[in-house]
Amino acid sequence: MRMIVTTIAILGISLGALAQQQEGDHDALRGNVPLLEERTPEPLYEVENNDLRRPRAYPMQPPTIPHKIDNYQVDLNANRCMSCHSRQRVGTSQAPMISVTHYMDREGNFLAELSPRRYFCNQCHVPQTDSPLAVENTFVDVVELLRQRRETQE
Ligand code: HEC
Ligand code: HEC
Numbered sequence: 001m002r003m004i005v006t007t008i009a010i011l012g013i014s015l016g017a018l019a020q021q022q023e024g025d026h027d028a029l030r031g032n033v034p035l036l037e038e039r040t041p042e043p044l045y046e047v048e049n050n051d052l053r054r055p056r057a058y059p060m061q062p063p064t065i066p067h068k069i070d071n072y073q074v075d076l077n078a079n080r081c082m083s084c085h086s087r088q089r090v091g092t093s094q095a096p097m098i099s100v101t102h103y104m105d106r107e108g109n110f111l112a113e114l115s116p117r118r119y120f121c122n123q124c125h126v127p128q129t130d131s132p133l134a135v136e137n138t139f140v141d142v143v144e145l146l147r148q149r150r151e152t153q154e
């Protein structure tokens with residue numbers, strides 16, 4: 001009896017380890033390194049800082065940030081992003097103004113100031129680096145999908 005219990009326990013542990021290992025193996029963001037192993041960290045990649053606005057993948061996509069944001073303070077006391085992107089500042093900064101959705105509350109009312117739900121810019125906007133893709137991506141633009149459908153219908 002004791003023998004069976006031990007065997008089951010060992011089987012359980014090894015199955016668990018196997019599952020964990022497979023989990024790690026399939027996580028591309030960890031570089032396919034098993035969970036229990038330490039991975040070699042990625043090098044630090046250059047942050048895109050070319051002042052060229054990127055196209056958006058779909059109309060409601062938050063545009064990516066085409067400039068560095070190192071040390072830009074965004075907290076209770078200050079919002080550095082707004083010192084260039086607010087309605088009042090774009091005249092001098094020549095930055096694109098935050099769009100009208102950033103002045104709307106969740107009921108759709110237009111506010112005089114930045115809406116609290118849009119205060120933490122980096123929740124939605126992120127800078128880009130020149131790193132290789134961490135996970136594979138098969139995204140196809142909707143315009144391309146529509147074009148393909150029109151072609152198959154003809
Ligand atoms: C010193 C002024 C300045 C500050 C501070 C600044 N930006 Fe910008 N931002 C710009 C300018 C100018 C552009 C236009 C493209 C360019 O010249 O880089 C821009 C472009 C952008 C864009 C691209 C818009 C589009 O339509 O593609 C986003 C998003 C953005 N900034 C977000 C931010 C966020 C988030 C912060 C704070 C973490 C921030 N910016 C701080 C000046 C600034
Ligand atoms: C909850 C998500 C969210 C947050 C937070 C947010 N944005 Fe956006 N932003 C968007 C989306 C989505 C768009 C594109 C659609 C739109 O304009 O609403 C956008 C558009 C923009 C644009 C382009 C405007 C244009 O007309 O081309 C700028 C610049 C920008 N955001 C800056 C900021 C800054 C600066 C902050 C912080 C003060 C901020 N955003 C906070 C989601 C967000």
